[in-house]
Amino acid sequence: MEPTQDNFLEELFCNCYHDLLSYAQTCLGNPNLAEDMVQDTFHEATNQVDSLLKHPYPDRWLIKTLKFKICNYTRTQSRHRKYLVECLDLTVIPSGESVEQLVMEKEEQPLFQRLRKVLEEEEVSFLVDATLKNYSHAQLAEKYGLTVWGSAKRLSRIREKLLTEFPEYRRRKK
Amino acid sequence: MEERSIPSKYRELEQLDTETLKELIRTDCYTENLDEAYVLCALRIISSREHPQPDRAQEVDRAWRRFQEEYCTPEGEGKSLYDSTPQLEQPEEIVYRKRRPLRRLPRRVAVVAAVICTLFATMLVAQAAGLDLWGVIVQWSDETFHFTYQGDEASSTWMEGQEELEGLELNDYLPTWIPEGYAVEEVQTYELRDQSTAIILFSGENLPAFYLSVDVYEDLEKMQYTTFEKDDAPVQEQRLSNGATVYFYTNGGDEQSVFQSQNVVCSISGDISEESVIKIYESIEAVE
Numbered sequence: 001m002e003p004t005q006d007n008f009l010e011e012l013f014c015n016c017y018h019d020l021l022s023y024a025q026t027c028l029g030n031p032n033l034a035e036d037m038v039q040d041t042f043h044e045a046t047n048q049v050d051s052l053l054k055h056p057y058p059d060r061w062l063i064k065t066l067k068f069k070i071c072n073y074t075r076t077q078s079r080h081r082k083y084l085v086e087c088l089d090l091t092v093i094p095s096g097e098s099v100e101q102l103v104m105e106k107e108e109q110p111l112f113q114r115l116r117k118v119l120e121e122e123e124v125s126f127l128v129d130a131t132l133k134n135y136s137h138a139q140l141a142e143k144y145g146l147t148v149w150g151s152a153k154r155l156s157r158i159r160e161k162l163l164t165e166f167p168e169y170r171r172r173k174k
Numbered sequence: 175m176e177e178r179s180i181p182s183k184y185r186e187l188e189q190l191d192t193e194t195l196k197e198l199i200r201t202d203c204y205t206e207n208l209d210e211a212y213v214l215c216a217l218r219i220i221s222s223r224e225h226p227q228p229d230r231a232q233e234v235d236r237a238w239r240r241f242q243e244e245y246c247t248p249e250g251e252g253k254s255l256y257d258s259t260p261q262l263e264q265p266e267e268i269v270y271r272k273r274r275p276l277r278r279l280p281r282r283v284a285v286v287a288a289v290i291c292t293l294f295a296t297m298l299v300a301q302a303a304g305l306d307l308w309g310v311i312v313q314w315s316d317e318t319f320h321f322t323y324q325g326d327e328a329s330s331t332w333m334e335g336q337e338e339l340e341g342l343e344l345n346d347y348l349p350t351w352i353p354e355g356y357a358v359e360e361v362q363t364y365e366l367r368d369q370s371t372a373i374i375l376f377s378g379e380n381l382p383a384f385y386l387s388v389d390v391y392e393d394l395e396k397m398q399y400t401t402f403e404k405d406d407a408p409v410q411e412q413r414l415s416n417g418a419t420v421y422f423y424t425n426g427g428d429e430q431s432v433f434q435s436q437n438v439v440c441s442i443s444g445d446i447s448e449e450s451v452i453k454i455y456e457s458i459e460a461v462e
Contacts, residue, residue, distance in 0.1 A: 046246055
């Protein structure tokens, strides 16, 4: 990256980070996820620095991008959660401390056995953390010894495997 | 980091308490009613109240280091953490089809709605003669679309003292017709000081989902702060059988439509035909 672009991004980060974090925390109510999403928004800015340099209001571009990420995350997370609950044959969407307990109780069930055909134990745990506990990629990376990008890749791969094993729960692509 | 001042046109935000500002931001996140400049001003006001300047500077320094070390790495070049995951489909067995009742509107909003309905009926003749008693005009640019109130007086003044007309519910602004095969999947309602909003997700088996958003404003001045983001493609107008106008436009490539009647703004987004959109709007009883 050229020094002009570098300086521009650093200045943008210093001026807007706090506003964006405040926005994400207000909308998501989850500080870890909020920070992850704000960092990803600035990463998006890095990817598009050429056009952003010419943008009349880069701060508005950032807030709009963050808003899109939050809406997209909320919508897809809700769908992933329902999907996983069905695959695990859980009757309710578990929250907080009850997640591990509820999942362990299902270990002998046929649906769980099917799940274990395609996912390793750690992958099930990873999926539960990401989907039912709303862990950020930074949290997942720390817990499983990955980078944030490695975490995103692993989650994507696990969800693909799940879709392959449980095609009957597919309804439509949004 | 320097403190930035609030532009005079957004000064009214400073009168709102922090929780109301946050509620405004949360609602906007899922409805896209406000423009980004408005949201940024609200955030700056919250920030100035909640975080002392030195704490903020340290936090930003830490975050910048983290950004460089963990996110802005060659591994992530050209990628996004939150855009790249595949979209899963919802399992058929757990599609929620129950229509959930909407909460009643706050008394104040219900009164306003009732009074406006009554006034509207008596104003039809005058409007036909060319008088713009509502004083609402529609404006759009390459990026946004909004309604502007042009009246001389505060619209709320002609609604005072009419509490006996209370009785309308938000349900009055919901359509009585939706395309075949669709059902309500999810309803979210928000109540702000000057506005009530319902966002309804409709879906059907093997049918693309669409959203209907209904915003009931306390008065017409409040309504003009609503801005819809749009692409630079031209807005298309279509007349309803009751004489009202629907505006079709695109935003980020997505088809959108918006319809305003008195202090109510309805919008539909999603993969749905113009014909169906018009039928939905025409079936809203409160505007027939």
